[in-house]
Amino acid sequence: MSVWPAWEVREGERATRWLHVRLSFGDGARIDVLATVCEGWVCVEDVRARPALALEDLAVLSDWIEEPLARACGAGTGPDARDDAGGGAHRDRSARPREREWRLVARVYRSAREQGADPVLAVMDETGYSRRGALRAIGRTRDAGLLSPRHARR
Known part of the structure; x- marks a missing residue:
């Protein structure tokens, strides 16, 4: 799994970041996600998967990408640090x-x-x-x- 920045827009103290997330699986399957992080909110902008995702997999996609996005935004990986992902208002998913x-x-x-x-x-x-x-x-x-x-x- 890898995360890299796409671009960032700043307006005063507020910043909106777009990040690419790539999940690669051993069987050759791959999921590419473009996610937006702004003031603690994470939005999935685009998802491309080969082969296509089932609805059940799409429903848990946020769980798969949560920790890598938190690390990319500078949050730690401990249970207390997870609340700070993307700026502070992240939901607790313990x-x-x-x-x-x-x-x-x-x-x-x-x-x-x-x-x-x-x-x-x-x-x-x-x-x-x-x-x-x-x-x-x-x-x-x-x-x-x-x-x-x-x-x-x-």
């Missing part, structure tokens, strides 16, 4: 908050199913996520093994 969210999503999802309600709407109401965000959270919860798989494999 395992504990994820586990709590997964357990919450699993509990709400199961409860809604038992009551005959729409589980996605229940997760949206409980977490405040949009429909896409709720579906992503449900998918991550399934991946963590807290919910049964969506489709039975034959």
Whole structure:
């Protein structure tokens, strides 16, 4: 994995940086990402992958590139330094908050199913996520093994 700067724009004390991120895998697959970092926010501007990414892989792309971007922006790699990535307002992505969210999503999802309600709407109401965000959270919860798989494999 490698990260290198593309360009930087400064306006007073505020700076916006564009960074290239390349993930290369042993089987020859490659993902190229152009990310913008500004005042603690990271936005993915462009993604190119060979072969194409599945939706599940695209959903976890931010987890794959988070640490390399943090190092490129001058943040350390320890758990306290990760909050300073890109300028200070970076979300904490340690395992504990994820586990709590997964357990919450699993509990709400199961409860809604038992009551005959729409589980996605229940997760949206409980977490405040949009429909896409709720579906992503449900998918991550399934991946963590807290919910049964969506489709039975034959």
